[in-house]
Amino acid sequence: MAHHLVRRPLRRAVAAAACLATLAAASGCSSAGGGDAVRIGVGGQPLLVYLPTTLAQQLGYYKKEGVQVRLADLQGGSKALQAMQGGSVDVVSGYYDHTIQMQAKHKDVVSFVNMLRYPSLVLAVSPKASKKIDSVDDLKGAKVGVTAPGSSTDFFLKKLLADHGMKADAASVQGIGGDSTAVAAMEQGRVDAAVMLDPAVSQLQKRAGAKRVKILTDTRTERGVKEDFGVSTYPAAVLYSDRDWLEDHPDQARKLAKAIVRALKYIDTHSAKEIAAKMPRKYAGDDPAVYEKAIAQAKDAYAKDGLIRPDGAAAVHKVLSAFTPEIAKADVDLKKTYTNEYLK
Template sequence: MSPGRRNHAGAAVVAVLALMLALVGCTGRAGGDAATVRIGVGGQPLLAYLPATLADRLGYYKDEGLDVRLEDLQAGSKALQALQGGSVDVVSGYYDHTIQMQAKGRELTSFVNMLRYPSVVLAVSPKASRPINSIADLQGAKVGVTAPGSSTDFFLKYLLVRSGLKADAASVAGIGGGSTAVAAMENGQVDAAVMVDPSFSLLTKRAGADKVRILSDTRNAEGVRDGFGVTTYPASVLYSSKKWLKDNEGTTRKLAKAMTRTLRWIEQHSVEEIADRMPEQYANGDRQVYVDAIAHAKSAYNPDGRVHEDGANEVLTVLSQFQPDVAEAKIELSKTYTNDYLP
């Protein structure tokens, strides 16, 4: 080959390599793994999803070489829709959606379990339109949930069925999980609501604890035993599609490592230290209420990130009681969660 041709061939190789590097930089992929990850959160200020934000605030995603983009989608059902539509890669949502979607023929898999108790509270509004002293009294009542089809909605339907009512015995209203939920309860827009902290703690502070009747509280082990008969019930998790996990095994392991580091950090630090790391606006102007809410939630965070089989089975049992498609489907629980990516 002549010198001119060799120079031309060398220049072509350099150009091809430059193009490949540029493409890797634009797509954020190298060896099939995404360096940029979009995580849809089912209500970022809610304590159920605190670890997703805290991992970012502690710098643990960056430690793993990941560029994580957290997107607050305000409800678990909306985060699920975003995953299905391709606008996020991973969801910080509740585990029960992985079972629900398998019944519809779509495989989603949880790979880190952040919350081992549901940590939701069914409470009566201080301005309810009528006396409500038990779950049975919710017949015909208007009950708030974060959004229809969300895990708070599932929880309400389970409690209604367990109390001998039909799953649709109460009318459901989507009230969000933050300040809108507090306002809906304060103003009597709903008779009761399934709430998540810090919103529930803020409501009790503003209305008075003696004015807010609790019908079910799953923020601790005792409440989970009373409600479900088990000691662990996988709640908020990180989940994604089977395809995304397969295409991004390295990234998934890095996310799992960052999250388990965060869960251990929560276990080893005080509620005040945890509050200090979180965005100030999440306290809704009342830091002490926020600190107290974290204190209620702290034992629910799952330090090892694992889903346990008995807990997964209980979630399936619960969903089967009010979702005919789940009850009739042959659910393979082993496909709805995995502990294989955990460090």
């Protein structure tokens, strides 16, 4: 297949140009010749759902496995996916949702290590909401914040709206980022509600007062996942790349997966205080105690072995199909959306 053979060097040329243009400041991209560094775009690096990606770097696990990594904070899963498609990153630390979304568009994007077994998404109401919001039904016509339109926070909002008999555009979606920008948007009432992630949720509750931040739905626990998704495990944050890259770089993919599993084991066997101490100080904001508490609450949500299981993948597909017609209509082969091969 000649077009397939031509595409890879072309992708590398595009990748080098895009890297220099868009990520030089953010991640210190590798040279135009490609280098040995794997560029990982993170869909919001301070967010606890992506903590294993950064923790593996902080603990030196990538280097110990023999792979050089450069992380780029892209502040939203959809932006990270776009960066991979444009060639400015090789791998994405994002949500598994996007591999199914891409498969429905006949593009082979493959998850190869799972970091999170609960999505850890929280739908919260702003203490300065412009209207009374007591349930998801009240979101009709409201301004609702997500990390970025097209991200998994946006998917989750649309799922909740569909569950309550509303159209996907019943609420006005606003991109507010995932960390301090999300906290500020909620504090100032620029949005009426938001789909948030920790540590932002915990920081908002501390700053505004826990009683003033109404939580409508919470998937940080197994109970919440069962209530919202009907399953006990739901693959969320993963590392994914396109099939071409994985086939061209099997050793690097294997080393990345192994480093992430080592980070997951560290999380499982160390205290929140010890984990927080290893992370960049800026992620804790101005309240390290809140950051540490958020990690303690999140510990159970992290995957143990990095595997994605068929029932979890099927649950994600079922949820996405409920509010995304193109996914519902597409003949999605879930076996093409993930692999556990690099965990062996």
